[in-house]
Amino acid sequence: MDNKDLFNKCIALLTSVHRVTHELTQNAKSDSITPVQYKILEYITVSQPVTPSEISDCQNMSMPNTSRELKKLSEKKLIEKLSDTEDRRKQYIRLSKDGEILMKEAFTTIESRFQDRIQNASKEDLQEIDRALDILQTKLFY
Amino acid sequence: MDNKDLFNKCIALLTSVHRVTHELTQNAKSDSITPVQYKILEYITVSQPVTPSEISDCQNMSMPNTSRELKKLSEKKLIEKLSDTEDRRKQYIRLSKDGEILMKEAFTTIESRFQDRIQNASKEDLQEIDRALDILQTKLFY
């Protein structure tokens, strides 16, 4: 096993991960938001509070486009904007009550599909999977 | 460790995988093709020859849109269409010479970034990664 083989194996996993992600998430999100808006909400969910600049950086989106999408999410009452009291140029974005509900529903769907996927795994399998996740998280996808 | 924790850990990995995929692939593809077209070429690269129907299924794209993008790729001389001699409705798609070159270049960039990423890993780390990739591929992302 040289590094070239490892690369190919890794690419194969990336492909599978993308396919499974699609299976887990398709139709899980509300129809009232676009894919990009869902991605933003997902990011806010795990990192809130966040600034528009951070969203722009992490989602590889220009500031103008980030601003536009945040405005739409705000109009849909899914997020709230709070301005920083120290630096009044900055804003902090967090999910609104409705946003929390929407994301909770999406995650419930996704988790139930995930549980289906691992329902046939034995206790030993689950332990192996758990360990494998740790290894890849720390050593490859850091 | 219950299944709920495993779910969260898995979601964390999905997020990391998507981030790293972006890091590995950004600007790796030629500017002459769109992201969707690159995805199609990637699929053709690893699965050729493929039919338009297979591309449509695997890339979650409607047949009309698949047909349109394949036409564009064909006009850019990146793929070739061969019709099946048995069933003349079917087509087989493969990369053209130019398509091979374009994808080879993209993969070279991606692989070199991948090698950078694992350059500090020890031999034992690499073995662990290899084993972890196998486990996740067969037991979780099948």
Next chain:
DNA sequence: TGATTTAGTTATCAAATGATAATTAAAAGA
């Protein structure tokens, strides 16, 4: 043979996304 199904195409439309220029307002630096 005639009807139905399958594989793929063409045309068209709407919506989502990406890119850029110009602007505001506040903060930081000289």
Next chain:
DNA sequence: TCTTTTAATTATCATTTGATAACTAAATCA
């Protein structure tokens, strides 16, 4: 204070993507 930098917004435009209807041609079915 004056200038520059930073954070975010607005407006605008082109391109990409997704969705749908209508179609052709070949294969299969009854």
